[in-house]
Structures are given as C-alpha cells and as structure tokens.
Amino acid sequence: MIKVEHLTKFIGIDKQPILHDVNIQFHKGEMITIVGGSGSGKSTLLRCLALRTKWDEGTFNVDGDDIFKRGISGKIKIKRQWAYLEQSPYFNLKRTALKNVLVGQSSQTPWWRMLTGMVRSDDYMGAMDVIESLGLLEKAHFKTSQLSGGERQRIAIARALVHGAQVILADEPVVGLDPKSIESVLELLRDLCKEERVTVLTVLPLELAERYGTRIIGLSNGKIVFDVKGRRLTHAEKNMI
C-alpha cells in the first residue's frame, strides 16, 4: 500500500502553496485518474510522487517503508520501481524502439548502459515479450523517429514495464493523439492494472477519466476536493474543479 500524508509544496519567496495537505492512499491494481482545472496542481502532484521535485512537507510510505526516512535508498527505490511518463517521453530517436525499451530511462539504467546501449540476451527476450504483448512486435525494429505518437507512448510503457515498474505515473499521456491511439494507450494502461496489478496514476481530461479510471481524484487550488471510486462524477463534483 502507498500512503501519502500531508503532502505540501510551496513556490516562490512568499511560499505560496501549490499543493496543500494532500492525503492519498492507493493500492496495487488501481487505475487512478486525476482531474482538475489548469494550474490546479495535477502535474506537480505527479512530479512530487515521482520525486522529480522536492516536497516541503509530508510523509511518503511505500509498502511499509518510510521513503524519506530511508534517505537516498528510499529515493532510489522510487526512481527504480516507479516510472514517470511525460507527455512526450524522451527517446533516442535514432535507436530502434526495441533498443530504447532495453536501454531504459536514465533513472532506471546504469550510465554505461545508457551510453553504450549494451544489453544482455535475456533482457532482449524479455523486452521482445513485453513489446509483443503491447501489440508492437512488427514495430520493434523500426527507428523510434518512424513511430506515431500513440506507438511511442506504448513503447514508453513497454520501457517502464521491462525495467520493472510497479507504479506508472503518466502526465496527460494521450494529449495530441488521434482517437484510436487514445483508446489503445488507455486500454493498455487499464489492462496492466487489471492483469498485472500495476498501479497507474494519470492526469486525463474529465471524459476519459470517467471512462477509464477505477478511481477519480479531483484537484482544485492544490487541494483534493473529491476522491471517488467506481462511479461517474456528480454535477456537484464536476463544479468543484
């Protein structure tokens, strides 16, 4: 279980809170969608959870481990086991999709492997299995520059899984994609939650959040204003964000 308590984040010299006393608990296999108006703190929340930005207050407990009390080893655990997917994931476009999956993200991979692209043969088999399961086998040997936006997002998800991600934090992963790609990326994330017990937290527009989320968290002015499971939002809830 993952437990976030009193997460607060300030900005500027006047210490304006952009996240204010956020408390969330989440479990394996949940597909949590985060909704809220522009500037409500959605991306900051994901960046805090990915430890891409400093927390000013709060505790972070993952499967019984107090991440901040464990110091650097706690942070390494999160960076290795949690994947943070940006809107436009970083890839070496000259490398094939397969190579990008194998080499991984910088936070998950030793520097020499990033630099040389060297991989072991059992890594190769594992990566091909994951790529196949995500429906991209025929694209594995394409240069990443030749893939569509939706295919690149799926390759980013494959990369996260090959490197053992148990939690995927995805910030607006379907922005700019066509309807078919949106469906394939979100169905893939939903299936991973159901079948592999991966936990996904993703920022999505309201309509997609309702369609794909098992749980919807609403943010307004850096605060959680609702946290609902297994149903659509009421008009009153929609008006809160």
Ligand SMILES: Nc1ncnc2c1ncn2[C@@H]1O[C@H](COP(=O)(O)OP(=O)(O)OP(=O)(O)O)[C@@H](O)[C@H]1O
């Ligand atoms: N590094 C920063 N310096 C100053 N202000 C920041 C910084 N990061 C975020 N903010 C401010 O914090 C607030 C929350 O930003 P955040 O990007 O988390 O919102 P969001 O809900 O993801 O917005 P959007 O939907 O427009 O992407 C915004 O008002 C933003 O301007």
